């Protein structure tokens with residue numbers, strides 16, 4: 431699991447080590463230089479003679495970059511440091527000069543940086559207050575037009591909202607971010623997370639206290655959460671999922687959500703709705719009609735003005751309230767959500783649907799507003815409804831009970847295709863049904879399961895056709911192998 435910690439948590443953890451004389455900056459800079467050297471060898475076959483540009487801000491972030499530049503210069507790289515402020519980390523600048531590197535003013539070095547093999551962005555790290563300003567902002571705007579080489583961000587892409595993932599000003603998008611001590615929330619949160627590239631965390635031996643801000647599950651975590659049937663399982667102990675989905679107008683959503691549930695592995699799927707014939711023709715495993723269930727999927731392909739589906743969902747919500755059955759509330763069912771539910775109900779809106787839901791509950795926000803501050807609005811929806819909220823998008827965020835926040839970024843952009851959300855709803859429903867007893871005991875588990883579903887959804891999209899287009903049905907079809915691979919590697 432990748433955990434992230436706020437800048438103040440990281441600073442508090444650094445303090446005792448710095449007081450004890452532990453050379454944290456040396457460690458950070460050495461690890462950074464090692465990674466950059468490996469990149470250069472990969473790209474050019476050598477470090478010697480490579481052109482390395484360093485963007486140097488006034489604080490310790492600039493210091494890290496300068497010391498790393500000194501290491502690279504000692505290995506024969508041509509290093510130029512572009513300064514944006516009169517203040518420059520003194521020891522770092524001296525080290526770079528001693529190693530044969532040069533310090534130049536930003537406007538003097540910008541063209542050289544645009545053509546360098548690697549650009550190290552050390553303008554700002556966890557000391558950022560607001561977006562980049564002044565000369566630093568001008569330099570980044572100029573380089574954002576295009577640089578030839580790889581951009582490596584030092585600790586964070588400079589100028590992101592380190593704790594909230596905001597983009598308050600220009601940011602040079604990185605190919606890699608080498609972060610120190612621990613990941614920071616802004617590296618995992620949209621919209622800033624889109625500027626991070628590949629993330630690596632350098633262990634500085636920090637003893638981080640308090641709860642981590644944001645978590646990202648990995649494959650092993652998901653394998654640990656998966657309801658693997660014990661040897662004596664039967665279909666009812668594995669969980670029965672009720673699916674209220676689809677309509678004559680949107681029959682596909684019923685097929686996709688039930689298919690995903692069956693292929694994700696559940697004891698039984700019961701379908702309620704008007705297109706049962708089609709569902710059974712496509713998925714003969716599905717049982718039509720009412721009966722006991724452990725969990726529900728409501729809403730794919732349901733319009734709230736469809737009186738019969740509306741009745742079924744409202745009736746089923748009584749079971750959710752009275753018996754604590756877990757539920758996925760998607761698409762059309764979001765408008766039928768009772769005033770307040772518990773975290774065993776997982777809402778799965780995209781940004782537009784979340785904006786609509788919040789608007790009906792008195793908030794003034796539109797789709798663009800949600801996309802600009804997705805964590806803020808997902809949190810607000812959790813507060814207002816009591817539900818676990820899974821907000822779909824390029825990065826999927828989950829906000830659940832007990833301050834749980836997950837950020838999953840496995841999905842390839844090819845997954846942005848009609849019906850992909852229906853597959854996610856069915857897959858998540860299967861997980862909730864399979865762990866219904868555990869959710870009953872601890873409803874906050876629903877958030878981890880929702881994050882697990884997002885990870886598997888993204889992995890299945892990739893497995894269906896690595897690097898190319900995928901249809902939603904293909905994502906569902908890839909689920910059994912995706913899950914087996916996760917379990918085998920665990």
Ligand SMILES: NC(=O)C1=CN([C@@H]2O[C@H](COP(=O)(O)OP(=O)(O)OC[C@H]3O[C@@H](n4cnc5c(N)ncnc54)[C@H](OP(=O)(O)O)[C@@H]3O)[C@@H](O)[C@H]2O)[C@@H](O)CC1
Pocket residue numbers: 444448454455456458459487488489490491492494553554555556557558559560561562563564566584585586610
């Ligand atoms: N502690 C340690 O030992 C370790 C720390 N480490 C490293 O230190 C980094 C944190 O260093 P830091 O605290 O010096 O802050 P940093 O990110 O360089 O920025 C502060 C400077 O930027 C300025 N500034 C602020 N906002 C601005 C803006 N919007 N636009 C323009 N300028 C702005 C601000 O100016 P001021 O506001 O004072 O005028 C101030 O001078 C951390 O990310 C990691 O890389 C690692 O080596 C591990 C060990």
Ligand SMILES: Nc1ncnc2c1ncn2[C@@H]1O[C@H](COP(=O)(O)OP(=O)(O)O)[C@@H](O)[C@H]1O
Pocket residue numbers: 780821822823824825826841842843844845846847848849850851852853854887
């Ligand atoms: N740019 C993107 N990159 C990766 N995944 C995406 C992107 N855009 C959307 N997704 C994912 O694709 C799915 C789309 O779901 P949704 O919008 O509900 O589609 P539908 O309602 O047609 O089924 C979600 O799981 C979402 O997280």
Ligand SMILES: [K+]
Pocket residue numbers: 491551552553554555583584585586587588
């Ligand atoms: K930086």
